[in-house]
Amino acid sequence: MQAGNTTRNYGWVTRSFHWTIAILILTGMAIGLYAETLPSSTDSDIAQLFTTYSVHKTIGIAVLVLAVLRILWAITQPRPAPLHPNRRAETLLGETVHWALYCGMIIMPLSGWLRHSSAPGEFARIVWPFGQRLPGMPVDEIVSAAFSAIHKTSWLVLAALILLHVAGALKHALIDRDATLSRMGGRSTDLPEPPAGPHLPAFAAPLLALAIWAVAISLALGIGGEDDAPATAPVEQAQSAAPAEATAATEPASEAQPVAEATGPLWAVQQGNLGITVVQGNSPVTGQFADWDAEITYDPDTQTGQVSLSIPLESLSLGSVTSTALGPDFMKAGDHPISTFEADIRAEADGHIAEGTMTLAGAEAPVTLPFDLQIESDTATMTGQTALDRRDFDVGAGYADESTVGFTVTVDVDLTATRQ
Ligand code: HEM
Ligand code: HEM
Structure with missing residues (x-):
């Protein structure tokens, strides 16, 4: 079994990255959604919340590390050519979703980690030997709420991309009955060279993918708002904390009034x-x-x-x-x-x-x-x-x-x- 890709097939390194990351993302997503439903009233609720979020965050960081390695690997590799290059719109859609998935593999865990790093009153710990907070991040409620909003919008975008992607894979397998799924699945060994066809402009799919994420993040920041922060962060509400910045001097409510039995000035x-x-x-x-x-x-x-x-x-x-x-x-x-x-x-x-x-x-x-x-x-x-x-x-x-x-x-x- 070859390690590297060819223009006909994926090698085992790419396949291993693909399926490991796919499983981790789907598991992390499910645990994130499950954690949001957990109560936080009693000691044992909170202990369960701690553990659940620790698992969620640890899986997420594993995705981040693997995604970086995967992207570095992909840069050095040829990509198997599309099997139906003449279907230009379909090819563009497929490629755009691939690029957007690559972006999502980074944005999803990174926004979670930035939220974790900037949250006052945080946190369920990431189970790993390195630091918890990203260096240089301010510990600030508003910054943290912004990353929380990005994280919460991003999973919807990523889930939609995964659905499209899986629908595409199934269409290739069931309707086109071509080798698209099996070359990622690893069963096809001796595949013919894909037919030659028109090339898409090189930047079209990456630019579209970036546009998808730019719109998603803008919407998250516009919609997320500050109200979201304390109310929707059960994990941070229930967890061990780092010191929050003491904020600016506050004005007392009103001028002092004389006490009835006042003695002295x-x-x-x-x-x-x-x-x-x-x-x-x-x-x-x-x-x-x-x-x-x-x-x-x-x-x-x-x-x-x-x-x-x-x-x-x-x-x-x-x-x-x-x-x-x-x-x-x-x-x-x-x-x-x-x-x-x-x-x-x-x-x-x-x-x-x-x-x-x-x-x-x-x-x-x-x-x-x-x-x-x-x-x-x-x-x-x-x-x-x-x-x-x-x-x-x-x-x-x-x-x-x-x-x-x-x-x-x-x-x-x-x-x-x-x-x-
Ligand atoms: C593949 C990576 C990840 C996926 C797919 C993912 C997915 C999710 C999902 C679906 C939720 C529930 C959101 C909601 O109910 O609207 C969530 C919440 C959360 N995730 Fe992640 N997550 C990932 C990585 C991370 C990482 C690396 C961290 C931190 C180090 C993290 C921290 C959190 C926190 C703190 C919440 C609670 C919501 C909040 O307070 O903002 N996530 N995540
Ligand atoms: C969380 C989930 C997933 C992510 C993030 C993901 C991501 C990706 C990416 C980025 C590629 C492009 C690889 C490249 O050419 O560089 C790809 C290819 C592929 N994925 Fe996924 N994938 C996921 C789940 C799935 C699932 C569940 C299936 C199957 C039902 C699947 C089937 C495929 C196939 C068949 C290809 C090859 C496409 C081609 O050769 O044109 N993926 N995936």
């Missing part, structure tokens, strides 16, 4: 950040509340005051696990949309503490927030951090150990306020 927050970090799997996931409201009184002479913090939970952005974090298993934002923290401020050791009560998810627990305070004329800058135990608020009760989500939630706050 009132301070109005000018800008600030309120962030949380949770550990999923072994990696931290960091997020921000875009909207919150703090009413602060503080007397620099007595170093005492009060704070009343109100946080609309829906303003949380926690990478692609946002909706899971807000859902009924965790913060229950539907039933308890606002979390509050009412505390007294006093000096302690070489800093300050705010000691009081936090309400979250319908539960209440004491919380102490140590913070540093700098006051220059009428501007105060504070930075603080505290650690909450999610079990105190019955958050994530279904996740009774730390294998999926850690018990500790770190809260970071920094703000600048001016004296009124």
Whole structure:
């Protein structure tokens, strides 16, 4: 059996590439679609989701590696000539589909890998010894959503191409009864030279194939939109995470209003950040509340005051696990949309503490927030951090150990306020 192609027949190397990649693509596609149907509510659901996506991604990367090798091999090889060169439209269609399939073999796994590489709050791991994320990729929700949209549109295009391709192969086998299928199948050995005929312009099929993918990717980016990102990424919602970039400073919801029993001067927050970090799997996931409201009184002479913090939970952005974090298993934002923290401020050791009560998810627990305070004329800058135990608020009760989500939630706050 010859290794290389001739103008009459495919060699075993091309055939092996063809059938191995075909089987892997079809299996990967089926597993990707199956994974999308899996639930992600309990620990064992999530473990199954992890495993399923790991298998999916690993098969996909295998396709990518084999496709690159296949293309390098194909460049060095003659291609068996069409058996009916006079049927110009049919030949052009067949060739275009072949070129488009070659593109698809790269675009499909690459878009998946780029989605995986840029996803905050990701991921089911690729089972292989090299790096997980493509070097140089930004970890960014919007970039990741764009690749997700490309990945999800690409499989439809690839599936349509495969259907056309298989229909063509079957037509050759059943209607034309020619050697097209058997020369890829490997049974024909002594094939006659295909008849001579008109040549298609060399760039026609490759250009058409590129046009198909250009249209598909443009549609994906146009249609995909940002809404797609968190809601349609169950895998990323349920998986271990890499740190998301802490985003730009956010404006508190509204100007501070006087507290009824205010003691000391009132301070109005000018800008600030309120962030949380949770550990999923072994990696931290960091997020921000875009909207919150703090009413602060503080007397620099007595170093005492009060704070009343109100946080609309829906303003949380926690990478692609946002909706899971807000859902009924965790913060229950539907039933308890606002979390509050009412505390007294006093000096302690070489800093300050705010000691009081936090309400979250319908539960209440004491919380102490140590913070540093700098006051220059009428501007105060504070930075603080505290650690909450999610079990105190019955958050994530279904996740009774730390294998999926850690018990500790770190809260970071920094703000600048001016004296009124
Ligand atoms: C031959 C290669 C591949 C094929 C045919 C394929 C196919 C699919 C399909 C059919 C889905 C379901 C899409 C939907 O429900 O609309 C999917 C989802 C997904 N695939 Fe792939 N895939 C491939 C490679 C990869 C690779 C290499 C990765 C990552 C390293 C990957 C990551 C994902 C992820 C994360 C999802 C979930 C959807 C999302 O969050 O964007 N895929 N894939
Ligand atoms: C995921 C699936 C598949 C992919 C990505 C794929 C891809 C390709 C590509 C790129 C070629 C062109 C090879 C070349 O000349 O360089 C080809 C040829 C061929 N494929 Fe597939 N294929 C797939 C599945 C199938 C299946 C399921 C069949 C059979 C029913 C099939 C039958 C053929 C045949 C007969 C040829 C030779 C065509 C000719 O000589 O003109 N392929 N395939």
